[in-house]
Amino acid sequence: MNVLIEMTALSISRPASDANPADRAAWYEAKARLHEYLAAESAADRARETFLAAQAHEHSLRLLSARAIA
Structure with a gap:
C-alpha cells in the first residue's frame, strides 16, 4: 500500500x-x-492507529445499521 496515495484518495x-x-x-x-x-x-x-481503525470501522457499521432502520 502506498500511504501517500491512499491518504490523498481518502481526502479527495x-x-x-x-x-x-x-x-x-x-x-x-x-x-x-x-x-x-x-x-x-x-x-x-x-x-x-488501532484505535483510529476501530473508530472508523464502528462508524461505518453505525451508518449501515441506521440505513437498515430507515
Whole structure:
C-alpha cells in the first residue's frame, strides 16, 4: 500500500454529510483499512492507529445499521 496515495484518495473522495449512507460507510471502511495498515507498520504508533481503525470501522457499521432502520 502506498500511504501517500491512499491518504490523498481518502481526502479527495470524502463524501458530504448528506451523501448516501452506504457511500459514507464505504469511505469509513477505507479509512479503517489505512489505519490498520499503519498500525501494522509502526510499533510506536500501533495503539493509536488501532484505535483510529476501530473508530472508523464502528462508524461505518453505525451508518449501515441506521440505513437498515430507515
